[in-house]
Amino acid sequence: MYVKTILIVEDEQKIARMVQAYLARDGYRVEVAFDGDQGWVQFGTLEPDLVVLDLMLPRLSGLELARRIRQSSNVPIIMLTARAEEADRVAGLEMGADDYVVKPFSLRELAARVRAVLRRVDAEPPDETVRCGPLEVDLAAREVRMNGSLVELTPTEFDLLAYMVNHPGRALSRRELLEAIEGRSYASLARTIDSHMKNLRHKIEPDPREPAFILTVQGVGYKFRRGGEPACPSVGA
Numbered sequence: 222m223y224v225k226t227i228l229i230v231e232d233e234q235k236i237a238r239m240v241q242a243y244l245a246r247d248g249y250r251v252e253v254a255f256d257g258d259q260g261w262v263q264f265g266t267l268e269p270d271l272v273v274l275d276l277m278l279p280r281l282s283g284l285e286l287a288r289r290i291r292q293s294s295n296v297p298i299i300m301l302t303a304r305a306e307e308a309d310r311v312a313g314l315e316m317g318a319d320d321y322v323v324k325p326f327s328l329r330e331l332a333a334r335v336r337a338v339l340r341r342v343d344a345e346p347p348d349e350t351v352r353c354g355p356l357e358v359d360l361a362a363r364e365v366r367m368n369g370s371l372v373e374l375t376p377t378e379f380d381l382l383a384y385m386v387n388h389p390g391r392a393l394s395r396r397e398l399l400e401a402i403e404g405r406s407y408a409s410l411a412r413t414i415d416s417h418m419k420n421l422r423h424k425i426e427p428d429p430r431e432p433a434f435i436l437t438v439q440g441v442g443y444k445f446r447r448g449g450e451p452a453c454p455s456v457g458a
C-alpha cells in the first residue's frame with residue numbers, strides 16, 4: 222500500500238517532534254525540517270503528499286517557502302500560525318496554502334485537518350493535461366497528442382511518459398523508472414527501459430536522434446525537459 226509522506230517545516234523542535242509522532246501514528250511517513258532552507262531541500266527530495274508549514278521560520282520564511290513550492294507544485298499545504306499573524310495567514314492563503322491551524326493547536330485538530338485536506342485532494346480527478354510545445358499528455362484520458370494528432374502508445378510507454386512529465390527536470394534512474402511501471406505491466410520487466418525510451422522517442426520526437434523532450438542523462442537514465450528553460454520546442458519545430 223502506498224504510504225503518504227508528510228513534511229513538517231517547523232523550527233520549534235519540540236512542536237515538530239510532537240506533530241511528527243502524532244501523525245506517524247495515523248500511518249503517514251513523516252519527515253521534519255527545522256528551517257526554511259532545509260524545508261526547501263527536503264521538499265525536493267521527498268516529494269511529500271502534504272506539507273505542514275510554520276510561517277515564522279528562520280532563514281527562508283514560511284511565506285517565501287510556500288511561494289517557491291507553489292511555483293512547481295500543487296501539494297497541499299497546511300500553515301501553522303500564531304494568533305497575531307493574521308496578515309501573514311491571509312497572505313499564506315492567497316499564496317495557495319490549503320488550510321491553517323492557529324497556535325497553540327491540539328494535535329487532534331491538526332490531524333483532522335490533514336486527513337480532510339488529503340481526502341479532498343484524493344477526491345479530485347487527477348490533474349490536467351501537461352503541455353510542452355506541440356506535445357500534449359492527457360493524464361486522465363491517457364492520451365498523447367503531437368500537434369493535435371493522437372499518438373498511439375502502449376500502456377507501458379504511456380506510464381513511462383506520464384511518470385516523466387510528472388517529474389520534469391529531474392534525472393530519473395532506470396531503476397526508478399522500472400519501479401514506476403512495475404506491477405502495471407509484466408511484459409515491461411522483460412524489456413528494458415532503453416528500448417521503451419527508443420520507441421517513445423520514435424513516436425513523439427520530431428527527430429529521435431536529436432531528442433527535444435526526452436533527454437538522456439549520462440550514467441543515470443532520462444529526464445523530461447523542464448518547461449521554460451530552455452523552452453519547449455515550438456509547434457512544428
Ligand code: CA
Pocket residue numbers: 231232233275276277278
Ligand atoms: Ca516558528
